[in-house]
Amino acid sequence: MTIISGSCHCGATKFEVLEEITGVTACTCSTCSKRGALWSYHSPDKFRLLTPREDLATYRWQSRTVAFHFCATCGCSTFGETPDWSTGEADFDNPRIAVNARVLDDFDLAAMPVTVIDGKNLW
Structure with a gap:
């Protein structure tokens, strides 16, 4: 099994x-x-939080359907919880974990293809 920390x-x-x-x-x-985040998306069973939830800080913007989590100590944006938006609508039956790939350890982010989503005009 692949494990990326x-x-x-x-x-x-x-x-x-x-x-x-x-x-x-x-x-x-x-x-x-x-x-400045670059997100990778995963089903909740492919994500394991090793930190107690009470040690996280959370920001919810606009529709409040996405929870952006960040470190309460240093402020780094780490991951978020969101419905699947792949159809253009919120699919609450298919939750996703959005991981900020910039905070992955020993990960070659420069080798990853980047897809741009026009969230400025979509949300």
Whole structure:
């Protein structure tokens, strides 16, 4: 099984992705672009949070359907919880974990294809 570790800058927030990552997404919405995040999306069973949830900080923007989690100590954006948006509508029956690939450890982000989503005009 593939296990990719991730953590914030100070190491207080740690997690694992339990599958290979084959590409990332750059969303142009104001939240994602200001965070500078590149997201990989996973089903909840392919994500393992190693940090107690109470140690995370969470931000919900606009429709409040997406929870952006970040380290409460150093502020690094780490992952989010979202419905699947692949059809253009929120599919709450298919939750996804969005992992900020910029905080993955020992991961070659430069080798990943990047798909741009026009979140600035979609949401």
